[in-house]
Amino acid sequence: DARVTQTPRHKVTEMGQEVTMRCQPILGHNTVFWYRQTMMQGLELLAYFRNRAPLDDSGMPKDRFSAEMPDATLATLKIQPSEPRDSAVYFCASGWPLAGDQETQYFGPGTRLLVL
Amino acid sequence: AQSVAQPEDQVKVAEGNPLTVKCTYSVSGNPYLFWYVQYPNRGLQFLLKYITGDNLVKGSYGFEAEFNKSQTSFHLKKPSALVSDSALYFCAVRDIRGYQKVTFGTGTKLQVIP
Numbered sequence A: 001d002a003r004v005t006q007t008p009r010h011k012v013t014e015m016g017q018e019v020t021m022r023c024q025p026i027l028g029h030n031t032v033f034w035y036r037q038t039m040m041q042g043l044e045l046l047a048y049f050r051n052r053a054p055l056d057d058s059g060m061p062k063d064r065f066s067a068e069m070p071d072a073t074l075a076t077l078k079i080q081p082s083e084p085r086d087s088a089v090y091f092c093a094s095g096w097p098l099a100g101d102q103e104t105q106y107f108g109p110g111t112r113l114l115v116l
Numbered sequence B: 001a002q003s004v005a006q007p008e009d010q011v012k013v014a015e016g017n018p019l020t021v022k023c024t025y026s027v028s029g030n031p032y033l034f035w036y037v038q039y040p041n042r043g044l045q046f047l048l049k050y051i052t053g054d055n056l057v058k059g060s061y062g063f064e065a066e067f068n069k070s071q072t073s074f075h076l077k078k079p080s081a082l083v084s085d086s087a088l089y090f091c092a093v094r095d096i097r098g099y100q101k102v103t104f105g106t107g108t109k110l111q112v113i114p
Helices: none
Strands: A005-007 A010-013 A019-024 A031-038 A042-050 A053-056 A065-071 A074-079 A088-095 A111-115 B003-005 B010-014 B019-021 B024-026 B031-038 B044-050 B056-058 B064-068 B073-078 B087-095 B108-113
Touching: A005 A088, A010 A019, A019 A088, A019 A111, A031 A074, A042 A065, A042 A074, A074 A088, B003 B087, B010 B019, B019 B108, B024 B073, B024 B087, B031 B064, B031 B073, B044 B056, B044 B064, B073 B087
Parallel strands: A010 A111, B010 B108
Antiparallel strands: A005 A019, A019 A074, A031 A042, A031 A088, A042 A053, A065 A074, A088 A111, B003 B024, B019 B073, B031 B044, B031 B087, B056 B064, B064 B073, B087 B108
């Protein structure tokens, strides 16, 4: 049963520290999304990649957030420096819109981040 | 610009009764429409989608949704609710033209009362 995996599942850190979240998309999927979920803002799209190239990162605060795909099996989201307002659940999702399973996104379990 | 609205923050229904979770959308062209469900402390799970074809779409766990172009709606329905259906439900839309990112609604919390 193929799944999107995310590490760590939980992260508590102090303001100013660097945070790195990792995502392993489903093997063969060529599109990866990063979302942030909070009670106040709901689900926000931060960035997405297709074939490892960033297509849209307009939802991401550029001064402190960065997203990369070093290879097809790994996506990373970094926050440096972290702030308390970054506390949220961060989800990664993957998909393969050119395949028969058109447009469906498969979500990982999320990384719950708390910045003190 | 595309958008999706879920007018109800919360829906309560008794177990065994039919349920409806409402969704309306706005796109310039024709839409792709989706429903996802989120259980506590979990990621979103795909339920069903409308791409083309029949307006009535059947999905997982007995859910279905009806695409109504004239009313720009895509309401989620189930004939008989289960307590285990209690969760957060998200509607999502994207314009089929070009490649646009999917826009998610704010979510509707469904509570099924035993």
